[in-house]
Amino acid sequence: MTGKSQGRIIFHMDMDSFYASVEVQRNPNLRGKPVIIGADPKEGKGRGVVATASYEARKYGVRSAMPISKAYSLCPQGVYLPPDFPVYVKASAAVMKIVRAPGFPSEQVSIDEAFLDVTGTGGYPEAERFAIELKEQILRDLSLTCSIGIGPSKIVAKIASDFKKPDGLTIVPPEKVKDFLAPLAVRKLPGIGPKSEKELIPIGVKTIGDLASLDVQVLLAWFGKGGLYLHELAQGIDDSEVQERGIPRSVSRETTFEEDTDNPERLVATMEDLVHDVHQSLVDEGLLFRTVTVKVRYTGFITKTKAKSVEHCTYFASGTCRRTKDPAHRPPAVRLRDT
Secondary structure, eight states: OOGGGTTOOEEEEEESSHHHHHHHHHOGGGTTSOEEEESOOGGGTOOSBEEEEOHHHHTTTOOTTOBHHHHHHHOTTSEEEOOOHHHHHHHHHHHHHHHHTTOOOEEEEETTEEEEEOGGGOSHHHHHHHHHHHHHHHHHHHSOOEEEEEESSHHHHHHHHTTTOSSOEEEOOGGGHHHHHTTSBGGGSTTOOHHHHHHHGGGTOOBHHHHHHSOHHHHHHHHTHHHHHHHHHHTTOOOOOOOOOOSOSOOOOOOOOSSOOOOHHHHHHHHHHHHHHHHHHHHHHTBOEEEEEEEEEETTTEEEEEEEEEEEEESOOTTTOTTOSOTTOOOSSOBOOOO
16 A cells, blocks of 8 residues: 555445335334335336335345336335435434544545544554444434445445445455455446446456556556556555535436327426426525536436536526526525536
8 A cells, every 4th residue: 555545544434225224214114125215116117217225125136226117027026115315315414413423534425425534543443443333323323224344545445335235344454455355346446337347358357456467558558547547446545535525516307207208398398397496406505507417318228418518607597497587686695516
């Protein structure tokens, strides 16, 4: 290990099947059952995707982002529930309050995961005791479980937190990083998706160890400057600091039609409804934006996006928010968001 990673002790805390676990928490009768949060499956004819699934449902092959129709074909006996985001946000706030209470530098990265820099505990044995106490408090106070990874960098801690899910605790001190990462599939590295994995196979890279041992010049030839970043991640090197993020960088809304449509009137009306909802959120929060992105998903889950940025940050894009009652309105307190 080199750089700032040396000497640091980083936690990554990841809640276990968070949405499904919150549903079980408020309805104990669901405990032990395959719970699937997402669109209405309509007995296998529904549209939309799975938001998350309990570990009981995952035994049947159900996964996040899977078409809900496929999930139903794999697990027709599952309990299918629509997402209740206000409840999940409230539960997340309760979790993060516990996580932040000890006063270590923290960084919430999503509704159900966060980093902590616990270097101040003094060492890995002390960090392990703190992790056990944190897990016990979350379980005791909220009846929810989490998995924690501990390592010398954010990348190692994140991979470690997923190593023994659910309710896991994995500790990777600096001298164990290479042995821990080497045998793992290269897809375990955040940012390596199916496309990148496919590009790596022709150059003999299947595991993180393969990537770490590859000549960096080969990676630079294939991936440009991104090749150096991948090479460092494969060695567990990640000097990024744990620091609380500022304002989220995007606001979005989406919907799924019950049946495919190419009706332009319906598409435009739906788009206007979504734009109105996003714009109202921006106005309510006093936010500015520069970029508007439209995402369209076709049959077969083929997804296309198109984005356009304006020169200066604004709260209003002419022709896109026609339903706003007062086009001249400016929110009294404006925060900047480059979305």
